[in-house]
Amino acid sequence: MSAALRLGDRALLRICDPTIDESMTVRLAYERYRVPTFMRLEKRYAADCAAALARWEVFETRLGELAQRIRYPLRTQDVTSSHLQAFAQWLSDTTCLGPDRINNNVGEVLAILKLAADNGHEIRSLRYKRLPKVVGAKIFFDPTQIARLWLAAGETTWPPQECRKRGLGFGGTGMESSTWWRAVIILMRTYGMRVQDLVAYQGEKQPLTWRGITFDAQSPNPSAKGKEGCQWELGWLSYRAGKLKSRGGKQYYLPLTKHSRAAIDRLRTAAAARAAALGLDAIPQDWPILPCPRGRLTDHFRKLTTLANVMRDVELLSIEELGGQWLATTSVSSKKHPTEAEARDWSEKENYFVLEDFRKTAGTEYAVIDSALANRVCGWSEGHKVNTGQKHYILDEPILVRHLPTAPMPKCFDDWLSP
Numbered sequence: 001m002s003a004a005l006r007l008g009d010r011a012l013l014r015i016c017d018p019t020i021d022e023s024m025t026v027r028l029a030y031e032r033y034r035v036p037t038f039m040r041l042e043k044r045y046a047a048d049c050a051a052a053l054a055r056w057e058v059f060e061t062r063l064g065e066l067a068q069r070i071r072y073p074l075r076t077q078d079v080t081s082s083h084l085q086a087f088a089q090w091l092s093d094t095t096c097l098g099p100d101r102i103n104n105n106v107g108e109v110l111a112i113l114k115l116a117a118d119n120g121h122e123i124r125s126l127r128y129k130r131l132p133k134v135v136g137a138k139i140f141f142d143p144t145q146i147a148r149l150w151l152a153a154g155e156t157t158w159p160p161q162e163c164r165k166r167g168l169g170f171g172g173t174g175m176e177s178s179t180w181w182r183a184v185i186i187l188m189r190t191y192g193m194r195v196q197d198l199v200a201y202q203g204e205k206q207p208l209t210w211r212g213i214t215f216d217a218q219s220p221n222p223s224a225k226g227k228e229g230c231q232w233e234l235g236w237l238s239y240r241a242g243k244l245k246s247r248g249g250k251q252y253y254l255p256l257t258k259h260s261r262a263a264i265d266r267l268r269t270a271a272a273a274r275a276a277a278l279g280l281d282a283i284p285q286d287w288p289i290l291p292c293p294r295g296r297l298t299d300h301f302r303k304l305t306t307l308a309n310v311m312r313d314v315e316l317l318s319i320e321e322l323g324g325q326w327l328a329t330t331s332v333s334s335k336k337h338p339t340e341a342e343a344r345d346w347s348e349k350e351n352y353f354v355l356e357d358f359r360k361t362a363g364t365e366y367a368v369i370d371s372a373l374a375n376r377v378c379g380w381s382e383g384h385k386v387n388t389g390q391k392h393y394i395l396d397e398p399i400l401v402r403h404l405p406t407a408p409m410p411k412c413f414d415d416w417l418s419p
Contacts (some may be wrong), residue, residue: 023075024075024076024077024116024121025073025074025075025076026053026056026057026060026073026074026076026079026109026112026113027053027057027073029076029112029113029115029116029121030049030053030112032119033112033115033116033118033119034049034111034112034115037115048104048108049108051105052104052105052108052109053108053109053112055091055095055105056087056105056109057073059086059087059090059091060072060073060074062090063083063086076113076116076117076121076122076123077121077122077123077124079109079113079123079124079126080124080126081124081126081127081128084106084109084110084126084128085128085129087105087106087109088102088103088105088106088128088131091105092131095325095336096325096335096336096337096338097336098334098335098336099130099131099132099133100133102131103130103131106128106130107128110126110128113126138360138364139312139314139332139353139357139360140357140360140361140364141189141310141353141357141358141361143410143411145308145310145353146185146189146410146412147410147411147412148308148309148310149181149185149304149305149308149310150182150185150410150412150413150415151308151412152304152307152308152310153177153178153181153182153185153304154178155178155307156177156178156181156300156303156304156307157177158177158296158300158303159172159173159177159180159291159292159293159300160172160173160177160293161173161174161175161176161177172274172291173270173274173290173291173292174270174271174273174274174277174291175266175267175269175270179266179267179270180290181304182263182416183263183266183267183290184198184199184290184355185358186259186260186262186263186413186416187260187263187290188355188358188359188362189358189361189362189409189410189413190257190259190260190362190404190409191237191252191254191260191362191377191378192358192359192360192361192362192363192366192374192377192378193208193239193359194241194242194243194356194359195297195355195356196242197239197241197242198290199288199290199292199297199355200288200292201292201293201294201295201296201297201298205242206242207288207289207290207292208237208239208288208289208290209285209286209287209288209289210268210271210283210284210285210286210287210289211285211286212237212238212239212289213235213236213237213264213268213289214235214236214238215234215235216235216236217231217232217233217235218230218231219231219232219236219253219255219397220236220238220253221238221251221253221395221396221397223395224253224395224397227395227397228398229395229397229398229401229402230395230397230398230401231401232255232256232397232401232405234255234256234257234258234261234405235255235256235261235264236253236254236255236256237252237253237254237255237256237260237264238251238252238253238254239251239252240252241379250379252379253396253397254377254400254404255397255400255401255404255405257404257405257407257409258405258417259409259413259414259416259417262413262416262417263416264289266416267289267290268283271283271287271289274291275287297355298354298355301353301354301355302352305352305353306352310353311351311352311353312332312350312351312352312353313331314330314331314332314350314351315330315331316328316329316330316347316350317329317330317331319340319343319344319347321340322336325337325338326338326339326340326342326343327343328343328344328346328347330347330350332350333350359378362374362377362378363377363378365407365408366378366403366404366407369403369407370399370403372399373399373400373403373404373407376396376399376400377400377404
């Protein structure tokens with residue numbers, strides 16, 4: 001990475017701004033330049049930044065013990081590419097962080113240094129060779145496994161159906177548990193949404209609400225108004241992705257298929273009954289289409305997969321001790337743990353499917369139909385040129401209307417097409 005300012009610009013800044021000095025450290029740069037940017041970030045991202053800095057300072061302390069002739073903490077202009085690579089290796093040797101988290105920690109240090117450079121402080125030209133991501137076997141559902149989940153949903157008792165007034169805990173879904181789970185399966189398989197964009201089981205997340213459902217033929221996308229190929233008779237589903245919320249999140253406008261419309265119709269009937277039980281004349285637009293108790297979705301989906309006898313084909317390869325940590329490796333992934341017991345517990349849980357695997361399934365199936373369809377439905381990047389074209393010139397609706405409603409779906413979904 002090269003500094004954002006030329007040498008002459010930095011010299012001019014130092015003349016004009018007497019607060020710029022040559023004793024700037026990574027910690028001082030963080031407090032002076034990085035912390036003010038946190039207003040644009042979610043709390044957890046700010047916490048991750050602070051944690052990365054704390055690890056860097058521990059690393060600097062260790063460097064000071066090994067190389068006592070060098071002054072620590074390092075000044076911003078003294079940080080080299082070798083320091084960054086050594087920091088990554090130190091994190092790998094002494095923590096349970098995986099390659100992605102380690103790369104993020106180094107990236108945070110680089111971000112702080114860039115801010116220092118932008119404000120007139122000297123930094124070196126820095127390069128960091130990212131640690132390779134461990135890529136394991138691809139995991140997704142096949143139609144037979146989805147059919148088993150569909151059948152097993154008929155034997156579930158969670159989430160509860162009972163409706164009651166707010167203030168008394170979870171107010172109930174207003175529908176049978178089987179209806180709730182089958183609607184989740186259809187919508188997750190059709191749209192490949194991130195779980196908490198559809199079903200929020202944490203308090204700070206925003207799930208899909210009835211405001212995001214329209215039965216008008218015209219796409220709700222303002223840019224698609226009056227454009228050819230942007231009408232669909234079954235209606236539309238729209239939402240803004242919660243991931244990267246600090247950057248606005250990607251906005252999706254997706255046509256309802258015959259199966260997703262059947263699911264929405266059942267959910268609307270249940271929501272209307274629930275509203276009536278609470279003395280309301282209409283369904284509030286801010287109600288989630290899939291009301292969910294907080295914090296229990298993952299465990300109950302695991303129970304559903306057990307009931308359906310649907311498990312991942314994952315093989316435990318090894319559990320070994322490395323530098324005081326226990327590294328568990330499966331055919332899918334690997335992760336470090338503080339104790340052997342935690343490593344074994346993690347490896348056992350790897351055998352269970354998770355709801356996020358529906359997203360992988362949708363993307364995999366749609367990529368076979370059209371190379372751009374997975375990008376339009378799931379939002380996966382296809383490269384800078386494609387994304388630039390999509391942002392400035394290309395509407396998603398025509399390709400979605402052309403391919404999504406006719407994409408093959410599991411046969412069990414047809415059960416909901418009959419009145």
